[in-house]
Amino acid sequence: MIPEIGQFALIIALAVSIILGVMPLWGSINGNSQYIAVAKPATYTQFALMTVSLACLVYAFVTDDFSVKYVTTTSNSALPLLFKVSAVWGAHEGSLLLWGYILSLWTFCVAIFSRSIPPLMLARILGVLGLVAVGFLLFLIITSNPFDRIPMQLDGRDLNPLLQDIGLAIHPPTLYVGYVGFAVAYAFAVAAMIGGKLDVAWARWARPWTNIAWVFLTIGIALGSWWAYYELGWGGWWFWDPVENASLMPWLVGTALMHSLVVTEKRGLFKAWTVLLAIGAFSLSLLGTFLVRSGVLTSVHSFASDPERGLFILAFLMLVIGGSLTLFVVQARKFESSAKFEPFSKETGLLANNVILVVMASAVLLGTLFPLITDAMGIGKISVGPPYFNAVMVPLAVVLAIVMGFGLLLRWKKDSLGRLSTTVWTGLVVSLVIAVVLPLIFAPDFSSLVLMGLLISSWVAFTTLLWVIRQKRSPFRLSGTSWGALLGHIGLAVTFTGITLVSIYTIEDDVRMEPGDVKTIQGYEFKFLGVKDAKGPNYMAHRGTIIISEKNQVIATLHPEKRSYLVQKMPMTEAGIDVTLFRDLFVALGEPLGTEGAWSLRLQYKPFLRWIWLGAILMGLGGLFAAFDRRYRGMRKSRLNIKPVTA
């Protein structure tokens, strides 16, 4: 009964979305205020229905309703409760329902928190979001209904063991909130194109929404990387896998969008760029969904795929992106700006930022689609792999970092190198000292890559600090957007530092160890005590014990496991990891060797690994600060006749 209610709610939600997608937009074009007034109630109803629908699916999972096909394929009665709930988005149908739910949640939030937006504009924004929802719900109901029934089964086929983890419980929802959040920026852009007007007020409305979506995407990507690190069992944190790339591309374009919006708000410039980037960020989110769900690319993440679904998403993609780009061709001339700026100015800096980030996103796109391109040319699916991505992305990141340092210091409209020379030299000298001295003291050997990585990281960090100091304000009086820039840029510097050091100074050793054997890596003694059998709620495991000591002091006892899940018969590696801010010690069990209780083990020393994710957290915090700047809160009192700032 409950699943039928869920399905019913889903179908009514589709009907409501059609109303939301058609009536307010139609009303906004021919000026019918009654039609426009439909927008908000329709949004609330849609959200309520989607909530009911998702709740019904969660209920089916929690109560082990194995007459529902989707529950049977992704859950099992022996699964712990947390994983029963997270199994809801453990495969295709449920992920899409979650997607749809999050879309309605964003739409709902826009309707609630946009009191300052004129009803006409709001009706257009909600209408566009309604249209997106129509496409998604149609896809969900026609090709991927999570409520389909089958004859009652005794038990389920279980959740993929890879996904039975706290990381999976939180990573996809966070990522989806980010992905879908760009639908809001997209709706703002399309609404502006329909109205043919894009002003400072528009940029102020759009900025917080874009920032919040970006924050979720940033944290979502970091969570995914963290999950891959400890769960896939080989100690890597980024694989240039198509699905990872699918989340990185909207992030890059979304980052460009955030910065482009600053120019649009402060100077009334780059309007066409902003619109294009807003379309691009959401398009890449949809493209990500297409790549993951259609099976056109092989990936460790494509747990379910199907060409027919691919065709549907492709058609949807063509409508959403093709439609908005056509609108762009027609309307872009209305977004010309008259303001001028000199070549050496903040505008140029931010333009460079946009260009570099878009080039990076395009390079990732090219690399990700390369198997498809070669396939279409008839030479088979071929992956280019990390050699390509590293060769392209590292130089681009270096250029980006150099520009970032300058860009923040520059003034609007016109600036001179003379004004900045002291700051620039200070930043450069401090960075050089750090990049040369620190490795000399701490590093085992000299590496030009480390020099480069530390140089650009500290350049970004110190120019950012100097920029704040030059503002001569107490930290409490600093604006939210300034805090955002400060944390965001320093966060990126922290991530770059982590990436550099962990890439160069990681030590890996694959060894054969008998109980009692000791291996020393980087001053840490790994003592292997042997492997015992253990039993979990739904798996059997070989559980190893390793004692790590430094200078004869025991610092950690690790228990790496090799699990065999009972239902899917799948072996899984659970690494044992000891964490500090400056290094990770990582132990994974390999295979048993011989009869003496010997095992192959993989030992790793990874310096500064945590900095990669710490930086992401800082960036996320920065995005939050910027989104909740007092300037945007003040907008509720609708003081909206703001003139562009003139320097």
Added chain:
Amino acid sequence: MKKKRELTKGQVLFRVAPLVLFLGLGFLLFKGLSIDPRYIPSPFIGKPAADFTLPRLYDEQAKVSTADFKGKVWLLNVWASWCISCRAEHELINQLVANYPIDVVGLNYKDHGVEEYRGKAKAWLARYGNPYKVIAVDTKGRVGIDYGVTGVPETFVIDKKGIIRHRFSGAIRKQQLVEILLPLVKKLRLEP
């Protein structure tokens, strides 16, 4: 004074380019959905497999050479630990070797010996299994060039006389294995 509204070429390009690029991409994705590559003609088919002598993965002093396989029908599988598609294919090769007696020679391509991938190749095999009779290490990709390898994975079927008879570009799928590879190997084994 009336403002001039003529569009420059650059402006038109900026407006239209995104749409055009996207339509191209859409076409590509559409083809990606419908295409099903089975047989790929290659200039190397029917030609003798290029001779090589390369170090072995687990014993770098020892060498692997094409001459070792004269008189046998064998497969040369190009792979790398950084290659995602290889993971999917590897499972199939494991099954093949477990169920059917055939020598599969691995050509580890631009992987082992490259600084960034220290130890990755061996770890990869430990994780996914090692179906190979022997693995040749082609760090610089020189032998890859001789075989016209454009990316990984690729697989060559080589007959008793050392002639390439078939080439799979990209990961072999189960259907291809059953419908093309196995019948071909059976046929080639009957040849003198």
